Amino acid sequence: MYETFAITEIRDENYRAKTFVFDKPLSDAQPGQYVMTWLPGVGEKPFSIAGHDPLMLMVVAVGPFSEAMHHLNVGNRVWVRGPLGHGYKLQGQHLLLVGGGYGVAPLLFLAREAIAAGHTVEVCIGARTMAEVLLAEAFMPTDFSSVNPLKSAKSVDKLSITTEDGLLGTRGLVTEAVEVAIQARRPDCVYACGPTPMLLALARQCREHNLPHQLSWETRIRCGMGICGDCELDAATRQAANIPAGWLVCKDGPVLFSE
Amino acid sequence: MADLTCDFLNLRLRNPIVLASGILGTSADLLERVARAGAGAVTAKSCGPIPRVGHPNPVAVDWGHGLLNAIGLSNPGAEAEAKMLVEARERLESLGVPVIASIFAGTVAEFGDVARIIAAARPHVIEVNISCPNVADEFGTPFAASCESAAAVTEAVKRNAGEIPIAVKLAPNVPDIGRIAAAVVEAGADAITAINTMPGMVINAEAGRPVLSNRIGGISGPALKPVALRCVYQIARAVDVPVIGTGGVTTGRDAAEMLMAGATAVGVGSAVWTRGPEALGQIAGELAAFMEQHGYGTLQDLREVMRVQ
Numbered sequence: 001m002y003e004t005f006a007i008t009e010i011r012d013e014n015y016r017a018k019t020f021v022f023d024k025p026l027s028d029a030q031p032g033q034y035v036m037t038w039l040p041g042v043g044e045k046p047f048s049i050a051g052h053d054p055l056m057l058m059v060v061a062v063g064p065f066s067e068a069m070h071h072l073n074v075g076n077r078v079w080v081r082g083p084l085g086h087g088y089k090l091q092g093q094h095l096l097l098v099g100g101g102y103g104v105a106p107l108l109f110l111a112r113e114a115i116a117a118g119h120t121v122e123v124c125i126g127a128r129t130m131a132e133v134l135l136a137e138a139f140m141p142t143d144f145s146s147v148n149p150l151k152s153a154k155s156v157d158k159l160s161i162t163t164e165d166g167l168l169g170t171r172g173l174v175t176e177a178v179e180v181a182i183q184a185r186r187p188d189c190v191y192a193c194g195p196t197p198m199l200l201a202l203a204r205q206c207r208e209h210n211l212p213h214q215l216s217w218e219t220r221i222r223c224g225m226g227i228c229g230d231c232e233l234d235a236a237t238r239q240a241a242n243i244p245a246g247w248l249v250c251k252d253g254p255v256l257f258s259e
Numbered sequence: 260m261a262d263l264t265c266d267f268l269n270l271r272l273r274n275p276i277v278l279a280s281g282i283l284g285t286s287a288d289l290l291e292r293v294a295r296a297g298a299g300a301v302t303a304k305s306c307g308p309i310p311r312v313g314h315p316n317p318v319a320v321d322w323g324h325g326l327l328n329a330i331g332l333s334n335p336g337a338e339a340e341a342k343m344l345v346e347a348r349e350r351l352e353s354l355g356v357p358v359i360a361s362i363f364a365g366t367v368a369e370f371g372d373v374a375r376i377i378a379a380a381r382p383h384v385i386e387v388n389i390s391c392p393n394v395a396d397e398f399g400t401p402f403a404a405s406c407e408s409a410a411a412v413t414e415a416v417k418r419n420a421g422e423i424p425i426a427v428k429l430a431p432n433v434p435d436i437g438r439i440a441a442a443v444v445e446a447g448a449d450a451i452t453a454i455n456t457m458p459g460m461v462i463n464a465e466a467g468r469p470v471l472s473n474r475i476g477g478i479s480g481p482a483l484k485p486v487a488l489r490c491v492y493q494i495a496r497a498v499d500v501p502v503i504g505t506g507g508v509t510t511g512r513d514a515a516e517m518l519m520a521g522a523t524a525v526g527v528g529s530a531v532w533t534r535g536p537e538a539l540g541q542i543a544g545e546l547a548a549f550m551e552q553h554g555y556g557t558l559q560d561l562r563e564v565m566r567v568q
Contacts, residue, residue: 001322004465036317040466044316079466081320223319225532228330229285229304246292251535 002038002079005055007072013134016061017102018070025053026080031110032087032193032216032255036224038079042068046221048106048193048254049083058105058134084224088214088255090114092188097123097156098178098202100194104135106216107193111139111156122158122181126174126198130167175201182209189214196237203241206258213258215241219249226251261550262557263543265299267501267524268424268450270357270383272299274543275558276514279505279528280305280361280386280428280452281330283536287347294356297540299524302359303347305332305388306340306377308369314393314473322461322470325480325507326529329393329473332363337376344380357383359426362416363391365398367408371415378420385423387416387448390430390455392477403430403455406442417447424449426503429490431457431483436490437497444498452503452526454490457483480529483507488520495521509533511545518561 005022013019026035029052037057038044045065050056059069072078088110095114097107104125114121127133139159160177161169170177175198181187182205190206192199193216206213217237222230231249238245243256265275277300283289284304293301313333320327334340340360348358360382364370370387377385389402389412402408409427416425427443429436431454440451456477461470469475487506494502504517505526514525530538555561 001320002463002466002470038317038466038470040463040468043472077465079463222316223328223330225319225321225326226535227282227319227326227328227529227532228333229283229289230333232286232288245288246286246536248289 002081004077005080006077007074008054010072010074013058015131017058017134019050019056019058020069020072020078022055024055026055026083029083030087031113032106032214033083033085034221034254035080035082035084036221037069038081039065039068040079046224048216050105050108051112052109055080058102060102081224085250085254086252088191088216089257090117090119091212091214094120094185094187095122096178096181096187096190097121098126098174098190098192098194099123100126100174100192100198101128101132102134103192103194103198103216103218104139105193107191108135108138110191115155121156122185122187123156124160124162124174124177124181126162126177126194128163129165130163133161133163133168136161173201174198175205178202178205182211187211192216200237200240214255216254217243217249217256218254221250224250261547261555263547265524265558267300267503268384270300272357272524273355274299274546275518275524276539276543276546277359277503277524277526278302278539279526280359280388282528282531284361287343287350290347290358291350293536293539294351294354296537297543298356299543300357300359300383301351302386302526303340303344303361303382304334305361305363305391306334306337306373307332307363307365308337308373310334310336310339314471317470317472319476320461320470321532325478325482326532327459327461327471327476327478328456329471329476331473332391332394337362337373341376341380344377344382348380348382359384359386361386361388361428363388367411367415370412371419374416374419378423382423384450385416385420385425386452387412387425387427388455390428392430392432392456392458393473393475395475401430403428403439404433406439409439410442410446413443413446413448426450426452428452428455429494430455431486431490431506437493440494440498444500448500450501450503451494451498452505453494454483454487454506457486479507480532481507481509484513488516491517491520491522508542511542511547511549514542514546515549515561518558519565521562523562
């Protein structure tokens, strides 16, 4: 069933992304899990959890639902069911987080939890253009504590930004930055969320380096309950990334562990 | 050791627990996953003559005592479904798990067309869904609502299904389900699946509107169990064909109750939400444990216990 959350703050992240901060925590949420967000009369869509205490969701305006979200104001309510699915698990000491495009949202939550638990965290953010780089400030070593609800002075060890237009950070693909990061300091586990082509490349890369990895896969989510079967990934993606047959993104995932 | 072997039509199931239509039956991979998780048989999601995308979200909600869903018969169309069924049947053959197809249509003639296409894929059984509660806007009152329309669909499907047995899936919301059951058996039904979901509505008070985009949906899960037990009981006394008793079965004990009501096999659907695809094998295991604990040697012993009282 749904719980209502009221918006207390809306942050503009870039030209089409906003982060919504809500009035209370989402109980029992783990990084990498998601919620189904219902706007009565509009529809219902999945969003990964960018923060759980208080609940934070980053919404990119890509369709009628997300555009309706963008028209909401502080004080407006949304209806949320969740947390749903299986998220990331902290594994090893040094963690490499890789976010592509708007896939960075769950990694912010993960970074906070990992740092609070004493892990060292390195982050690689990739985007097509400078305008599409998201949450870079939130991950910035200097600014991280300001958005950290734990008020921790600790932050991510290192942040690399890669853009295909080269206007921010290094020009290229995020997987190139990941290669540099792995060579400099081998992580115990690689965590990622982003578009499917990035995840496929990263899965290959991690296998080559024999690195444990936890990747969050994206697809259309319908019931969010593991019953309707709509969220199975296509056969080509499953084969390319060693995803088990019959694996349900909405319930077994969205995060799949390599081991 | 309790014997879970279930003779259903011309099939021998390793246990009576059958994946209900509409749950995870969208691909050969998912049907195989449920079969490997211990199901006695699996039913594919219903398919119609042409592809449908179904209703927009929200399509399902857990309201505390069960689910309410209106997926809206999303399916790839009969031709694509037939290909999937061939693959599923081949893969499940080595597991000894039969594949039940499920079909729906908007007219009696279309039911016949879909049955012919699906029969060519040689599923072990064709289930005839005349009772989906969620598409009234397009299809009107379900065929399951009257003896005449239920029988007409049954005849059309039977005529086009060749030697493949058919199970007609009935709706709970009729005044006398025994009469509908008798009508479809008279028209050629080899078995009956009972029941489909019960039409219902969940309103969110804070929002001041129904939760589902379709407004009305089908109630399933624990809230449906007493309705299903009553229907199966009445059907088993009205007709002499096997019944797949479906509705709210979440545990092995629930399955025992369904068999006591007169079911030959037991459908499981919404339990997958709370227990995962492993629910079916777990329920079979719990049923065996219940039978051992209470001195039932076979499923027939459970079916007879209420008759001798």
